[in-house]
Amino acid sequence: MPVSIAVETPLQDDVRALVTKLNAHLLPLSPLEFQFKMTVExxxxxxxTLFVARDESGAAVGMGALKVHSAELGEVKRMFTDPEVRGKRIGSALLDAIVGLARERSLKVLMLETGTGEGMAEAHRLYTRSGFAERGPFLDYPDSEWSAFFELPLDAGPPA
Known part of the structure; x- marks a missing residue:
């Protein structure tokens, strides 16, 4: 399935629908106080910067964002692929776009927080396949059994 990935505003109805699906997926996986969601606003x-993946009909089927915290640190946020199209490497393409933008902006490291447990196994595989390594908490995230943290150093160039 061919998809296009582009920077778009999150303030669109179909992106809001993806966020709703993501939040519904996350809701049963951990207590609310350990879900660090960003609203579309x-x-x-x-x-x-939000990247949106669209299928050949123009429907939004995935998203992922780069949040820049400093001249050195970027964070991957709101990664999601619609369950109906999972397994088609859309998440990998979104993550590649985020990493590419982080490199363009000369960030030194890209980090992320995600959930734990069976419901997050696919996400963990995506991040490790993309060169991210597990690490401890960063910024103001609490250390808990509900969170897993990953980082990708960007100053060494793209992974082999």
Whole structure:
């Protein structure tokens, strides 16, 4: 299935629908206090760039964002692929776009927080396949059994 990936505003109905699906997926996986969600309004801030994957009909089927915290640190946020199209490497393409933008902006490291457990196994595989390594908490995320943290150093060039 061919998809296109582009930077778009999150303030669109079909992106809001993806966020709703993502939030519904996450809801049963961990307590609310350990779910660090961004709203579409927060994703529209100037420090965040949202990539949207669209299928050949133009339907939004995935998303992922880069939030820049400093001149050195970027964070992957709101990664999601619609369950109906999983397994088609859309998540990999979105993550590649995020990593590419982080490199263009000369960030030194890209980090992310994600959930744990069976419901997050596919996400963990995606991140490790893409060169991310597990690490401890960063920024103000609490250390808990509900969170897994990953990082990708960007100053060494693209992974082999």
């Amino acid at each position: 927060q994703m529209a801030d100037s420090d965040t």
